[in-house]
Amino acid sequence: MTTKPPPAAIHVEGLQKSFQALHVLRGVDLDVPPGSIVALLGSNGAGKTTVIRILSTLLAADGGTATVAGYDVATQPADVRRSISLTGQFAAVDEVLTGRENLVLVARLRHVGSPGTVADDLLRRFSLTEAGGRRVSTWSGGMRRRLDLAMSLIGDPPVVFLDEPTTGLDPQARVEVWAAVQQLASAGTTVLLTTQHLEEAEHLADRIAILHEGRILVDGTLAELKALLPPAQVEYVEKQPTLEDVFLALTQEHA
Amino acid sequence: MSTHFAADTTVLLGRSMRHVTRSLDTIITTAVMPIAFLLLFVYVFGGAISAGPGRYVDYLLPGILLITVATGVSYTAFRLFLDLQSGIFERFQSMPIARSSVLWAHVLTSVLANAISLVLVLLAALLMGFRSGAGVLAWLAVGGILLVFTLALTWMAVVPGLTAKSVDGASAFSYPLVFLPFVSSAFVPTASMLGPVRAFAEHQPVTSIVDTIRRLFAEQPVGGDIWVALAWCVGALVVAYLLAMATYRRKAA
Numbered sequence: 001m002t003t004k005p006p007p008a009a010i011h012v013e014g015l016q017k018s019f020q021a022l023h024v025l026r027g028v029d030l031d032v033p034p035g036s037i038v039a040l041l042g043s044n045g046a047g048k049t050t051v052i053r054i055l056s057t058l059l060a061a062d063g064g065t066a067t068v069a070g071y072d073v074a075t076q077p078a079d080v081r082r083s084i085s086l087t088g089q090f091a092a093v094d095e096v097l098t099g100r101e102n103l104v105l106v107a108r109l110r111h112v113g114s115p116g117t118v119a120d121d122l123l124r125r126f127s128l129t130e131a132g133g134r135r136v137s138t139w140s141g142g143m144r145r146r147l148d149l150a151m152s153l154i155g156d157p158p159v160v161f162l163d164e165p166t167t168g169l170d171p172q173a174r175v176e177v178w179a180a181v182q183q184l185a186s187a188g189t190t191v192l193l194t195t196q197h198l199e200e201a202e203h204l205a206d207r208i209a210i211l212h213e214g215r216i217l218v219d220g221t222l223a224e225l226k227a228l229l230p231p232a233q234v235e236y237v238e239k240q241p242t243l244e245d246v247f248l249a250l251t252q253e254h255a
Numbered sequence: 256m257s258t259h260f261a262a263d264t265t266v267l268l269g270r271s272m273r274h275v276t277r278s279l280d281t282i283i284t285t286a287v288m289p290i291a292f293l294l295l296f297v298y299v300f301g302g303a304i305s306a307g308p309g310r311y312v313d314y315l316l317p318g319i320l321l322i323t324v325a326t327g328v329s330y331t332a333f334r335l336f337l338d339l340q341s342g343i344f345e346r347f348q349s350m351p352i353a354r355s356s357v358l359w360a361h362v363l364t365s366v367l368a369n370a371i372s373l374v375l376v377l378l379a380a381l382l383m384g385f386r387s388g389a390g391v392l393a394w395l396a397v398g399g400i401l402l403v404f405t406l407a408l409t410w411m412a413v414v415p416g417l418t419a420k421s422v423d424g425a426s427a428f429s430y431p432l433v434f435l436p437f438v439s440s441a442f443v444p445t446a447s448m449l450g451p452v453r454a455f456a457e458h459q460p461v462t463s464i465v466d467t468i469r470r471l472f473a474e475q476p477v478g479g480d481i482w483v484a485l486a487w488c489v490g491a492l493v494v495a496y497l498l499a500m501a502t503y504r505r506k507a508a
């Protein structure tokens with residue numbers, strides 16, 4: 001008996017997207033296995049946010065197909081939205097409300113039981129309990145970012161998109177976010193994240209995909225990516241090449 | 256999804272009402288300009304205006320109420336614009352909630368906030384001597400006309416709220432709405448106006464609405480005017496609603 005591999009939590013095939021004359025995505029193929037963390041890397045303007053926005057039903061693709069949790073983003077957007085949550089590149093929080101009210105709002109909209117308890121738990125988990133009763137307009141950027149992430153965890157969606165989740169966070173907060181992401185994955189949640197911090201991808205991701213000039217240039221585990229560098233260069237850098245070496249070598253080679 | 260429409264709209268309405276109650280200045284500002292117009296026209300220009308035998312404040316109030324709504328809806332465009340800018344709009348769009356709940360919550364907030372402003376203006380008018388012997392039915396009719404008028408202007412406000420590139424752009428659309436009453440029977444009878452201006456004033460929506468409300472307050476028969484007024488309001492409401500929904504669908508991909 002052959003065991004079929006489990007269907008991908010995120011399956012992207014030939015995804016195309018242009019903004020006027022700008023051909024941003026030129027046939028993106030990507031598979032994310034359930035319960036794994038995949039990091040999408042790419043230079044500024046490579047189209048990472050565009051991919052995430054298409055997958056979270058905020059933007060329509062021009063061509064290709066994408067399914068999330070088995071649902072087609074173009075034809076079953078409501079089912080997709082029930083299966084995902086999105087933390088966008090810029091914190092999307094309500095500044096007029098307090099932190100706790102923000103969490104309660106999302107909990108109500110996701111129809112979870114006892115929204116107040118959910119909110120208090122998340123405030124504690126992200127070290128925001130003290131600030132929780134203050135309006136978010138008085139919060140620091142890093143605190144907003146943590147709140148933003150906490151809002152995305154409500155309702156335990158099986159697939160989570162994180163667009164640069166740790167940009168602007170201090171090292172301590174970054175570690176907290178990493179722990180939260182790892183906890184999500186170990187509980188079976190699928191995470192697709194984008195990042196500018198290559199050591200974040202090294203640290204967190206099961207697989208790494210590099211988006212360059214509208215396509216996925218390489219897609220593999222960290223070890224697989226490192227094996228791509230020519231041996232001469234491995235010798236030259238003495239120690240193990242970092243992901244940064246791999247990233248720069250690959251994107252420059254294909255520039 | 257639609258089973259959640261009412262629940263989601265209620266939750267989101269609670270949210271944007273908090274925006275209103277936490278910046279009460281938006282309600283006060285909405286009421287201040289119309290009240291200033293009341294003071295200016297009753298106590299400064301009023302003596303020189305011949306608008307018939309009754310108290311001038313009674314003549315003036317209906318038009319001022321419309322100006323209040325026209326000012327108030329610019330805040331609806333403003334709040335919607337801020338939601339888009341802050342990214343919270345996209346967060347809602349990516350969540351499993353009834354999609355139009357987001358708009359309806361803003362629209363209902365507009366109705367409630369405008370109702371509060373209208374009450375403030377009405378209280379100011381009462382202090383300035385406005386009196387009406389209108390019965391419950393007439394008051395209900397006035398409320399109903401103002402409600403449809405507010406809904407029409409609010410759905411109009413949704414369009415710039417969704418498409419504006421700047422805060423100023425979002426609220427600028429209401430300026431012509433605020434000034435439309437000046438070329439109507441709101442301040443002076445149209446009979447005193449010059450030919451073409453008079454023709455415009457007598458055929459634009461504000462005149463029929465103002466005349467209807469004025470007659471309801473004065474316990475006079477409203478005649479056919481109420482139907483003209485309602486036709487304008489409902490017509491504008493339908494057109495604005497369709498336009499807003501089309502804009503929304505384009506925005507929400």
Ligand SMILES: Nc1ncnc2c1ncn2[C@@H]1O[C@H](COP(=O)(O)OP(=O)(O)OP(=O)(O)O)[C@@H](O)[C@H]1O
Nearest residue numbers: 019022024042043044045046047048049050051089
């Ligand atoms: N709505 C839009 N209209 C026009 N152009 C757009 C739009 N959204 C994105 N673009 C363009 O598409 C390209 C890809 O943008 P995208 O935000 O996906 O990049 P990114 O990889 O997320 O970059 P960054 O690392 O800076 O966040 C950019 O050149 C951007 O200017």
Ligand SMILES: [Mg+2]
Nearest residue numbers: 048049089163
């Ligand atoms: Mg981006």
